[in-house]
Amino acid sequence: MxxxxxxxxxxxxxxxxxxxxxxSLRPEPAEEAVGSPAQRAFRQAxxxxxxxxxxxxxxxxxxxxxxxxxxxxxxxxxxxxVTARQALFPPLEEALLLHFFSRAEEQQITSLIVANAHxxxxxxxxDATEILQRYATHQKAQNITxxxxxxxxxxxxHTSEPQRGGQRRKTKAQRAQEAAExxxxxxxQSLLGNTKAVYRQLARANHPDLERDPxxxxxxxxxxxxxxEAYEANDLYTLLQLLSEHSADGDAASDDLLTRxxxxxxxxxxxxxxxxxxxxxxxxxxxxxTGKKQEAELRQLKRHLRAEAExxxxxxxxxxxxxxxxxxxxxxxxxxxxxx
Numbered sequence: 001m002x003x004x005x006x007x008x009x010x011x012x013x014x015x016x017x018x019x020x021x022x023x024s025l026r027p028e029p030a031e032e033a034v035g036s037p038a039q040r041a042f043r044q045a046x047x048x049x050x051x052x053x054x055x056x057x058x059x060x061x062x063x064x065x066x067x068x069x070x071x072x073x074x075x076x077x078x079x080x081x082v083t084a085r086q087a088l089f090p091p092l093e094e095a096l097l098l099h100f101f102s103r104a105e106e107q108q109i110t111s112l113i114v115a116n117a118h119x120x121x122x123x124x125x126x127d128a129t130e131i132l133q134r135y136a137t138h139q140k141a142q143n144i145t146x147x148x149x150x151x152x153x154x155x156x157x158h159t160s161e162p163q164r165g166g167q168r169r170k171t172k173a174q175r176a177q178e179a180a181e182x183x184x185x186x187x188x189q190s191l192l193g194n195t196k197a198v199y200r201q202l203a204r205a206n207h208p209d210l211e212r213d214p215x216x217x218x219x220x221x222x223x224x225x226x227x228x229e230a231y232e233a234n235d236l237y238t239l240l241q242l243l244s245e246h247s248a249d250g251d252a253a254s255d256d257l258l259t260r261x262x263x264x265x266x267x268x269x270x271x272x273x274x275x276x277x278x279x280x281x282x283x284x285x286x287x288x289x290t291g292k293k294q295e296a297e298l299r300q301l302k303r304h305l306r307a308e309a310e311x312x313x314x315x316x317x318x319x320x321x322x323x324x325x326x327x328x329x330x331x332x333x334x335x336x337x338x339x340x
Contacts (some may be wrong), residue, residue, distance in 0.1 A: 038255035039244045045265035052272040059279045073298045077305040082124050084312035090320045100322045115339030197230040199238040
């Protein structure tokens, strides 16, 4: 934060400046002892969550900038590939209606349609829901029909009872773990969305009518106004801050409540870190090299996209006739490819 004057008071020591990251601050020993352990742990958890949220916002801004730069460079070529891939659907779908191809070839054509839809969705963010719903299920049914005549008996003969039981146990364990994770998440959401319990705890400890000392009663009157305003605004964060600062000394109920919220904040930290890792290293991340290396990578990517668009246009013309599509199917099968 810039300062408007050059007086010594306007230039605090760096070790106490608010601009310094909170983890580098070294509070005075007297400040470290303020509040109960539960209050201090909660305040630290709040600081950690705030820090992670800010880092996540910074990452999202960097991602947005990187995404804009990316599409400025490759957007037109990427759109050319999208258009060329979308143009493959009509001839492939029409081929399934011709009764020209064998059952195995029809299955291969269906696989090409599904793979093409996945490419459009996963690489370019295109909506391929309709195609996938129509053909992914059909492809699965084809696979089952074609293979069940000879694979089912083999599975029965070669899969022992212990193996099948182990597979079932693994599946049950996975389901149990997923259910536990969903339950923990639901409890966290319920806890973080509940202001009434915190309000009641604060009101019990800060009601001015229960205070005999006039000065303390006046202070609690002002505090209760803050508490009521935060509760009416459903502002859980402010209520928790007030609870961590103004709950009665040795109030076990307040400490227990703060401990539960601290645990919820710790889970929130884990979720924020996971989101940051997804932004950094996920499939849709836009982080990469910078400078000349990035320029070289973008040039290479543009060459690949241009070549892909030209190849797809060639394929589109080749599969316009059933014989051309059959030749393509044979070529892909020989090379071990299931997609274009």
